[in-house]
Amino acid sequence: MEITNYKKREGQEILCTDISTKSNKKYKWQNSEYTRIFLEALSTLPESRKLIIRKLGFGSILTFSCFSNVQVIFEWLISQFDTTSATLSLEDGFNFTLCSHSTHMILGFPAGPKAVVRTESIECSDFIMNIVKTKSPTVEHLCSLLSTDLNEDSFTVIFMLLLLTAFIDPNASGVASPAYYPNLKDISSIPSLDWCSFTLDCLLRAIKKYLFRKKQNIELESGGCKILLVISYFEFLITSEFNLGNSVPRLPLWTTHVVNSYIALDSQQGHSKGFGRLVRKHITSTPFKGSKQQIEMPSEIKDYMELKFQKIALFQFSEFLEQFKEG
Known part of the structure; x- marks a missing residue:
């Protein structure tokens, strides 16, 4: 049975459909819009609120200002991506495996010893509802709460819900998932959780889902933190137009202008491959040089x-x- 709900968000009609495996219905939504709303809300926060976010370990998101449409290059990348090993393998022999370390180099999020869990509980749902005042908090609703008179704990919960729903693991509905609520019950434990491995895991799950739906001829935008994969690839490209230095985390360096420029520079006009025009550097010349993975140099260079x-x-x-x- 097919259930369709229409929701109006800022003049944009979003079609959210529960599709059976035999259906060829299309999704009409764009989770990048939720990211934009979230980032714009963060830019208006007073310094006292931004300090709370920095204390949690997510300060890099405050200076991230990329609103580029990366869907096309993202689709090109995942067509050559193995979700089992999290490895990008291009036709020319280039290989790179995403891991917690590379994710941390890009995002700068906490990579603590404790795993982020996915589980629902009535107790945690009640805890969140007492703060957000609704069972299904949307990105827009949560953003509206940021400007209200909240204590530090309540602000932290709302920020984390937004980070999860609009950046780490965005979804079609733009509604926070109750499965992540238990991670927010103890505010003091948030910095000790491994948000890097979790963000990567969400991306891998989203890519698997996207590729599965694509085989069914269902058109939809992939979820997950797409910019993570795109930046991971861009960090290997050699171009004289930009020198982004060696500072970490890398996320704030990738602005709309820089990302759009790299997309244009690496595109192969009129070529079926789409991208891959720029020469790539060895991992030792990237921010990922401390990664545990071993990438062999070509024998002639060695x-x-x-x-x-x-x-x-x-x-x-x-x-x-x-x-x-x-x-």
Whole structure:
């Protein structure tokens, strides 16, 4: 049975449909709109509220200002992405595996020792409802609460609900999921949770769902933190137009202008591949150089480096012998 609900949000009609596996109905929604609403709400916060967010460990989101449409390049990337290993494998042999470390380098979110859980409980639902005053808090409703007179704990809960619903794991309805409520019951534990692994896991789940629906000829925008995958790829591209330095987290550096420019520079006009025009650098020249994954250099480069260093070592040794003789 198919259930369709229409909801009006800022003059935009959003069609939310519960689709059976045999249906070819299309979704009409854009979760990037929720991200925009969230980021714009954050930009208006007073410094005292921003300080709370920084104390939680999510300060990088306060200076993130990217409103680019990354759907096309995201679809190109996930067409070459293995969700089981979280590995991007391009046709030219380029490989990169996303992990908690690389996610932390980009987002700068806490990567604590405790896992973020997905479970629902009546107790936690009641706890959240007492703060947000509704069973189904939308992004718009939560943003409206940010400007009200809240104590620090209530503000923290609302901010985290927004971060989850509009950035970490955005969904079609723009409504906070009760499955994440237990993580917010103890405010003091939030910085000790592994939000990086959780964000990556949400992305992998969203990509799996998107690819499954695509096989069913169902058109929809993927959920998950798409900008995470896009930035991960962009960090490997070599271009003379930008020098983003080595500072971390990387998220604030990727503004609308920078992201749009990279999309344009890497696009292959009139080419079936779509993207992949720019040359890519080795992982040791990226912010991910501390990653545990091993990426092999091409054999010709490795041989050249070994020969080069061998010559340098021999030269330095001969100089030492000459100095020893003179002494």
